Amino acid sequence: MAKSALLKSSIAKKVAMALSGLFLVLFLAQHFFINMTSVFSADTFNSISHFMGNNPLVQFVIQPILIVGVIFHFIMGFVLEFKNNSARPISYAKNNGAANSSWASRNMIVSGSVVLAFLLLHFYDFWVPEMVYKYVDVSPLNETRYFHELAEKFESPVRTGLYSLSFLLLSLHLWHGFNSSFQSVGFNNKYSKSLHTLGYAFAIVVPFGFIFIALFHHFNH
């Protein structure tokens, strides 16, 4: 089979969507563990953040891959949504989607769009100032600035609220997306039930953990 045909096929797109999603899940997990250290120890958080922010492998290899992964996942998500909507030109007068599927599974584009909007805010809040600090202003290295930068951001109740709301939608996105990714790559066997439990646990623990971190810094400022 021609490689171009493979890349255009519905299954290839589905697998690409799943793999990029699983990659983002891994990123989310490490981001969660690093941020959680800020609750227990400012020093630990500072030293890990300093390492992540100044390690050439993280900065110039992993970070670009991550950005490409995020952009790919979102563009592919919108492309697939458009194609899928065009596969039913006339809608049903009455459709009972709740009878056979979860809200989260039917509204990945809604939860995904909220997460995208959140990411833009998040980049504006943290990533852009970080890039300006390091590569535009070329400010001196400061290993202790990270905790205060984090804590200051959550002083604002509006930002804390927006972040918390976004994490709720992220939870719904993961509720379907985590397990769906494994089904897409062909993983459906006797271990699937355990994997589903892990997926649902991840979809609750990580986003609500992020909400906890935001609220913790908001109320302890």
Next chain:
Amino acid sequence: MAPCHSTFDFRLYDFQTKNMKLTLKIWRQKNAAAEGKIVEYPIDGIEPDMSFLEMLDILNDELIVKGEDTVAFDHDCREGICGMCSLYINGEAHGPDRLVTTCQLHMRKFKDGDTIFIEPFRAKAFPVIKDLVVDRSSFDRIQQSGGFISVNTSGNTIDANTIPIPKHDADRAFDAATCIGCGACVASCKNSSAMLFVSAKVSQFALLPQGKVEAADRVLNMVAQMDAEGFGNCTNTGACEVECPKGISLENIARMNREYLSASLKG
């Protein structure tokens, strides 16, 4: 001998004997090119033990008496095995009951005074021919592209029963083969994806030794035809599995994905 006691508790059953009065909201469309619309039909005297299609037969009898055009709908065996009947009833393919086709759906699933929406299966790949009848020949073309095995029938045929097949595989293959190709999966999927149907047709052979020879070509050709027909992409909502009258499992879609990836990479 111990006395015989009946354990049947009549209170657990809702014996609905009263005839029902219903309001039907049915999609009417003169032909494939015409624009359709929902038309309301009040109907009375419907018995709870009638099948859904009998109820439509009664409506059509009334329409004939009035000199109106009857409602066109697909049906054939009326015992749930041919895959001909369809209908999207109150927002669900084959109606609110589980593991049944429309012809096996009974009016006792509805209540006196109910309004029932009856629409055709909707998908770009299932264009409406008339009223509730849709063209599902896209499924036939998918089957023709690879949903078969090539066997020698010149007199040297090997009896399939002499080929040893693990019980587990035989059961899974048989489960997949129970797909009647009705299209409820496409109708229920928010993306109009045909992956459950195609995966069942791929799986029924992929699990058996007779299907191994053409396995790669089969999955590649069937998926290519599925995409060419304009079906949407599967996003794993699972609606197809819930609404499938034969209970075809999502496990088949995962198997098809594996078969497809493996066939593609072998190139």
